[in-house]
Amino acid sequence: YNQDKPNGMNFYIVPGAMVDRNPVVNMPYQFKRPELQNSAIPHYGLRSWDQDNNPLQVSDWVDIPIFMSTFAGDLVMWQAHVPYTMVSGSEDQFHSKTERYFETTVQTLPDTWAADYDQSDNMIRFIMVGRAGLCRGDFERAQEAAGGAPVFPNYDDLFALLNEQNKTANETSTDAQISGATISNPLSTIQTRVLGF
Numbered sequence: 001y002n003q004d005k006p007n008g009m010n011f012y013i014v015p016g017a018m019v020d021r022n023p024v025v026n027m028p029y030q031f032k033r034p035e036l037q038n039s040a041i042p043h044y045g046l047r048s049w050d051q052d053n054n055p056l057q058v059s060d061w062v063d064i065p066i067f068m069s070t071f072a073g074d075l076v077m078w079q080a081h082v083p084y085t086m087v088s089g090s091e092d093q094f095h096s097k098t099e100r101y102f103e104t105t106v107q108t109l110p111d112t113w114a115a116d117y118d119q120s121d122n123m124i125r126f127i128m129v130g131r132a133g134l135c136r137g138d139f140e141r142a143q144e145a146a147g148g149a150p151v152f153p154n155y156d157d158l159f160a161l162l163n164e165q166n167k168t169a170n171e172t173s174t175d176a177q178i179s180g181a182t183i184s185n186p187l188s189t190i191q192t193r194v195l196g197f
Contacts, residue, residue: 023102024048026075026109027068045069045076058083064097064115075106080126082115087124093117096127108133 023029031048040046047069054065061083069077086095096114110130117124134142143149 024068024070025103026101026106028066028099029102031068041069045071047077059085064095064113066097066099066113078109080113080128082126086115087117089117090119092119107131 024031027048028050030050030052032051033046033048034051047067049065049067055061058081061081064080064082064086067077067079067081068075069079082095086093094114094116096112098112100111101109108131110128112129114127115124116127132139
C-alpha cells in the first residue's frame, strides 16, 4: 500500500458499497484479493478471484474460473481461465460456469460462459452469455461504419505458410551456412517445431 505516485495509488482504490473492501462491487460475492497484497499487476489492475474454490495448481481445476480486477475505483478486467486439459484430448468436452455479481452497476458483465472442444475438427469455442452493450440496430450500424464484419486471420493457413517458408529455407541452406548464420525470424522456427507435435 505504500505508493507515492497516482498510478500506484490507483491500484488500491476499490469500488465498494460499504466500508469493508470485501465483497467488491461488480464481482462475485466470494471474490477477494490475496492476503499478501501481491495481486496488483501493471496493465491488469488489482486482481481478485474466488481463492477458496480455485486450487493453486491449474492441473487441479475442475471448472472455468474467472479473475477480475479494478483500477482507480473502476472494474477494468474480466478474464476467464480455461485449463488446456479442457480444450484438448481425444474426446469432445464442454465445460461451463455461471456467476452472479455483488451490487452490480455494470449491466453487461457475462453471467454464463463456456468452453466447447470439438475433437473431430480440433475446434475450440468460447461462449459468453450476458446482456449486450449495444442493441442489434446499433451493432449493425457500427459494423457497417467499420467496413463490415471483423476479419480474423486463418491461423491454420498462416502457420502452414510459415512452415512452408521454413521448409524452403531449410532445403536451400547447408549445415555449414546454418552454423555461422543468425536466424532472421526465430519465432517462425519455434512455431514450426511446436506445430510438429
